[in-house]
Amino acid sequence: MSESMRLCLDELRAHDHDRFLTLLFAPPLKRPALIALYAFNLEIARVAETVSEPMMGHIRLQWWRETLEGLPRGETRGHAAAVALHEVDAFPPGVLSALADERERDLSDDVFEDMSILEAYAEATSSSVMRLVAQAINAEKAEAAGEAIRHAGIAYALTGLLRALPLHASQGRLMLPADILLARNVDPHDVLAGKMNEELRGALSDVAGHARSHLASARAASYDVALLPALLPASLCDRYLDLMTAPGFDPFRTPVEVPAFRRQLRLMGRNITNRI
Numbered sequence: 001m002s003e004s005m006r007l008c009l010d011e012l013r014a015h016d017h018d019r020f021l022t023l024l025f026a027p028p029l030k031r032p033a034l035i036a037l038y039a040f041n042l043e044i045a046r047v048a049e050t051v052s053e054p055m056m057g058h059i060r061l062q063w064w065r066e067t068l069e070g071l072p073r074g075e076t077r078g079h080a081a082a083v084a085l086h087e088v089d090a091f092p093p094g095v096l097s098a099l100a101d102e103r104e105r106d107l108s109d110d111v112f113e114d115m116s117i118l119e120a121y122a123e124a125t126s127s128s129v130m131r132l133v134a135q136a137i138n139a140e141k142a143e144a145a146g147e148a149i150r151h152a153g154i155a156y157a158l159t160g161l162l163r164a165l166p167l168h169a170s171q172g173r174l175m176l177p178a179d180i181l182l183a184r185n186v187d188p189h190d191v192l193a194g195k196m197n198e199e200l201r202g203a204l205s206d207v208a209g210h211a212r213s214h215l216a217s218a219r220a221a222s223y224d225v226a227l228l229p230a231l232l233p234a235s236l237c238d239r240y241l242d243l244m245t246a247p248g249f250d251p252f253r254t255p256v257e258v259p260a261f262r263r264q265l266r267l268m269g270r271n272i273t274n275r276i
Helices: 003-015 017-025 028-045 054-073 080-088 093-107 115-137 139-144 146-163 165-170 178-183 188-192 198-220 225-244 260-273
Strands: none
Touching: 003 017, 003 028, 003 080, 017 028, 017 225, 017 260, 028 054, 028 080, 028 093, 028 115, 054 080, 054 093, 093 115, 115 139, 115 146, 115 198, 115 225, 139 146, 139 225, 146 165, 146 198, 146 225, 165 188, 178 198, 188 198, 198 225, 225 260
């Protein structure tokens, strides 16, 4: 393993542990490509969380777009994830640049007007990453698994957004759909202030319900078992959603965490049954 790949793996272990664990179930020869892709996705997904103002985030994403343009010429600018992407040479720079474009939305103060818009965002980000992983494993089989990938990616993204609610609130960001907040009579100021109440609990339950629906659709869709490593992150949604919808749960007081060994056992069980 190259030094850049090792650095990427360390970042995934520290900041994207779910996907890090699923790498263990990927074909050994495919793992470098998946490590590089996940490391790049981690970089662009964390931009909004790591900058002090939106303009800096836009500059960072533009830096990535320019870096991706230079990858075919070996111009990596010394970034470990860029070096890893160049080493594996498995993903078209334009496709990766489109992922960076979608992350511009994270820097906006605009709320998601309704659930369908939030789901479209989830598909453009999370499902797109799953699709690239599936294509890296087997492009032909990935084409036939489009529906499973789409739903699994949306389920995983919605679950992740619910888990990240306290972090987003602390940064003045509200990533829940406005139609659900309005229907539940949720005061956005309460959310941003970290105040849990029954109205917000109802809204979280509604979003969790959509995540579960997409998860069920993914499980009902057809896909080749060879693509299971691409879909495995979604298999961890159940436990997270159960925790977040438990009576009396307060996301601002209790982090939504599942011990690593339990997640490993979950992934092993799903790998044995060949289903997410």
